[in-house]
Amino acid sequence: MENFKMIAKTFFGFEEILAQELKALGAQEVEVGTRAVSFKGDKGFMYKANLSLRTALKILKPIYYFRAINDQMLYKGIQGIDWSSYINSNQTFVIDTTIHSDNFKHSQFVSQKAKDAIVDQFREKTGVRPSVDKDFPDLRINIHIDRDQVSVALDTSGASLHHRGYRTATNLAPINEVLAAGMLLLSGWEGKSDFLDPMCGSGTILAEAAMIACNIPANINRKEFAFEKWNDWDNDLFDQIIDALLKRTREFRYTIKGYDKAPSAVSKAKDNIRNANLEDYVTIEQQNFFETKKETEGPLQMVFNPPYGERLDIDLERFYREMGDTMKQNYPGTHAWFITANLEALKFVGLKPSRKIKLFNGSLEARLVKYEMYEGSKRAKFQVNQED
The missing domain is CATH 3.30.2130.30 (VC0802-like)
Structure with missing residues (x-):
């Protein structure tokens, strides 16, 4: 060919x-x-x-x-x-x-x-x-x-490739699947640690994280592609390629967990994870992130999409301050990434981001930001070194 x-x-x-x-x-x-x-x-x-x-x-x-x-x-x-x-x-x-x-x-x-x-x-x-x-x-x-x-x-695709085929139930303002996957890849996620999405909504970031961790093809659950209607469509070749891709999936030895405080979001997220055949890898709980602590030993990667105020009526200053406090006090040994289109609100997190990447969420200019929480503080580490 x-x-x-x-x-x-x-x-x-x-x-x-x-x-x-x-x-x-x-x-x-x-x-x-x-x-x-x-x-x-x-x-x-x-x-x-x-x-x-x-x-x-x-x-x-x-x-x-x-x-x-x-x-x-x-x-x-x-x-x-x-x-x-x-x-x-x-x-x-x-x-x-x-x-x-x-x-x-x-x-x-x-x-x-x-x-x-x-x-x-x-x-x-x-x-x-x-x-x-x-x-x-x-x-x-x-x-x-x-x-x-x-x-x-x-x-060759038909409907946009963000229509993966697993998401039937969505919550308020769900994140686009391609945007979620891109954020995860930019964050360096490869499935080599535990993972948490503390505000998981309808579960899109969790599904994309599990598919990356297990090397599952992104659009394996999709119903159709435009090329299937073409005159030169080769069904046998397509089946061979699916088989070859599925042979390259890998085992995942860590945990992928999602929290949301809304019961409706939790049930939708569970439905979508089930549709994507990912229940073996992802667990979802009804929890308010601000009342949680890190549950796992070792490094944790966190990627999430907090509310912007564009979509939900919340006190942004207080919300972002609580986000920063929770990460700082309860999540040592964590690399936390989140996207926001509210650049003002970032001032209230109370932590200095180690990276900022310009993206767009729909038409909104946004930033993907990274915060690093160390085991113990940097200052404590420095003092220990001084005393040696």
Whole structure:
């Protein structure tokens, strides 16, 4: 099978870890862009990337590039593709368009013009035309216009890859699965210690942490990918790749635990962990984090998504102060990471972060911050050394 170029889309701040994921999977010619990483691989690798990548939102397969400064050039360019290679006249398609150009103002207009070009090509050749289906198309086409450069790609994934397939129940403002996985990978989580999410909501961070720890493919529970409707779909190859990926899962010897003080969140989180077949690795309890202490010996990794005030009506100053106090007093030997879009509130934690990484949670600019709690204080360690 021959290699071709693909583009994996991601969130701002995750480009480097997505590139690392791709290299570890065996991608060729990996190149980092903005919110995207390009690479090369064959059809089997396309299946593997969709199944495995934790920080990709979509994987596109570019098929054609051309220049256009007006709608006539756009129409002609789209007609330059032999669409019968990808769909037949009784199938359906949809077009998603993104634009960074002064020549084209409306993505809807571009999609409409491109649709006309495709439909007209079929009508002229066969007298029958494929129709548009926005919900369950046989082919998802992606058009990207940057100034006068038009790139046409096939969407290999379909619905965004954050739809993992395990989360049926969500709590208020759940965290996106790709964002959760990216935070975990940025935090260095590899499953080599105990893990705690002290405000677990519907359990997304816990599920992603368990899948990373056990090397379970991120999208193994997903119902379908767009490429399964393509003319060259190879079911046997797909099954082989799933088998090969599942042989690479590993045992996990530590604990992954989640707390939430809301009974509704706890029951939803348990449902989602069960859907993901991860009950053997994850335990969830109804607890108020501020009333808990570290239960395990040795290093503990904590990753969580505290409320922002954007979503919940709380006294942020008091909440963040209690967060800092609880970590400092009750969680020695812990590396704690959390994301917040409320940069003011960080002042109240009362601890100095050892790292700050800029990310976006939806449209909100956020920071992923790290706090290190030592066994005993740094000062105590220093005094012991002085007395030796």
